[in-house]
Amino acid sequence: MFGANVKLDKALLERVRKYAKVAGYSSPDEFIAHAIENELAKLDEAKGEGSETDPAVLERLKGLGYIE
């Protein structure tokens, strides 16, 4: 399935096995793949998307004299 193997230390692998079982994943591999996909999705979102700022809020704040 993977083009490469990834090494994990024993303690981390143990935690992966434990939580994969609790969370209902079919295998630790599936849990790891899902966790990495989630992180990658966040990074994709972070790439130059800026923050979730409501322009209406910005405009209201501009009325505060101290700010333009």
Place this chain on the structure above:
Amino acid sequence: MNRFTTTRPPLLILLALFAFCGLTGCKEKSAADGKKVLVLGCDGMDPRLVRRMIDEGRLPHFAKLERQGGFKPLETSIPPQSPVAWSNFITGAGPGVHGIFDFIHRDPSKQASPYFSTNKVTAEEKDPWLIPGTEYQYPRATATNELLRRGTPFWEYLDQRGIPVRMYRLPANYPPSESTHGHVCCLPGMGVPDALGSQGTFQHFSTKPRLESKGGEGMMLRIRKDFTTGAYVARLNGPPNEFERPAKGQTNPPEMFVNLNVYPDPDRDVAKIVYVNKAIKGVPDETVELVLDVGQWSEWKEVHFLKTPIGPSFGTMVRLYLQQVRPNIELYVSPLNFIPTAPAAPFSEPADFVEQIGEEVGPFYTQGFAEEFNGLKNGIFTDEEYRIQAAYVLEEGFRLLDYALKHFEDGLLFFYFSSTDLQAHMFWWDSDEPHPTRTPAEAKKYQGVIEDVYMEMDRALGKCMDALGDEATIIAMSDHGFCNFRRGFGLNTWLRDEGYLVTKSANQGCLYSDESEWMKTKAYGLGLNGLYVNLQGREKYGVVPAAERNALLEEISQKLLAIRDPENGRQVIERVYRTDQCYQGPEAVNAPDLIIGYARDYRASWNTCLGDYDKAVVMNNTNPWSADHCIAHDEVPGVVLSNRRLAAEGPALIDVAPTILNEFGVSAPDYMTGRSLFKAPAPRLAKR
């Protein structure tokens, strides 16, 4: 039996006693038992100017207080911004307890997303019920308005003991804290929005050809002639009508409006303005007509926005100012204010407190920032026009003060004036350096206006002293001082130049644009004094590991302190405060990592505050907002004077609340890091 030995008072004596009480209004004594404490808050009152004017004999009542008890600088908050400072006053503790660090906070879960620090309105998502066959709907969503200041306000401890508290125009208390025992009345000031939910959006109408704009500071709009009626029609914008369905393709309901029909006199500099307050079906509409000379302000005029033919109606009030009728009609309309006697949304505590005030005083500015500085900032007002409008606000303040003193029996009375701050921002200039917008003579003239305002504060103090007498404890104080704002510092531009903040290109953009490269950014600036580390695990796209935070902050701090203004070689930043060192309390975790303490003459640039960039790192301030105080806190202390001896050394804002409590025999709770102003000094060990 001898008639004088009876155990019951003779009937005649009883009747006389009842009559006497009816005439004098005898009331059952409150738990304050006649004890009176007055705190007169003059926002931004500066100790250097007070000192000079007392010495010149121009502030006789402040001078009397000084003789009686003393006059000292009052240490302000870090940073010295009004919502932070007044929150220090309210809680008797610093930002680590009350959680207000700036006018602007950010939501780390939304990566640098800014919001107003002192209150938050959250609307629930709920589909409205559509009313078939009409363009109307019934809104089911409700909104909650939350006061974001944490901690317990000092008056809670007076309320618990039945000691009456009356507070007028109190800043940083909107929506007002609830009076849990019913002995507290509060008319909030700073923070109360206008009826559009903003901090004061004017509407300016002109027949001059120009692009219309609707911004947070104001709306620049056109007046168009209706050739059927001959009227020039100014469309006064109201809030969105949640009872009306959004237009096709739109998500938000349409804004309500009322047409102001302007009829300029063909020969004279005067105009008639006519508009209609539509009423519900079956009730006659109200036609409002007023005539204004050029240069004249109207009285408060109610403007009602009818949401559906059967109601409800959204009531507001405005003041209109006719600037010109020829060659162009220019009409300025103040922000839409809530009507004191019938507020469209409750905002005082209790809700009817503002109504009682309005019944007796008449209409007055209910929005927190009553002075219409946005008019001057945007070139709509001249300096003189702003001075006149601000003077009106001050006059209203005196009417409110008369009401407050008349209705004060005992307990605590807090009264606040904004004039010393909001006029100072536009008129203060206390050096020979070139003013951003005025000639030297004009700068001196308008600095004189500030001195006139200080004399008015002295007059207000005199009223209080006459009304309350020497037995009352009187404290006059301010939250911070003032200084010129001549040069701006582009914090985000500097961070970008130093590689701490990364953007895709050298072009502008802002923190919220797709120019930002958050995964490479270590720090960003937001608000008037805040710098945030893009910390992993805290910020949504945080990349700086916790283990590297200290070293990064040390590095940035040293570099900031080393910056010199290329114009004159001056140090731009005098102090850099680490909030993990100067704040204590549970809210400190939400604070910016650094508070930038600018030197006198300097402040965050206009673009820095909402996460934008500048072309240069240090630049001239060219805005009529020419004075400020959001700098190193020890440069702009406030003032404290009292008719009781100010025994404490180095008094601070956090000391006022414990002082008030002690005056009523109430011990200050442990979390209040302040101590009594009137007690002999003990070492100040606690952080702010």
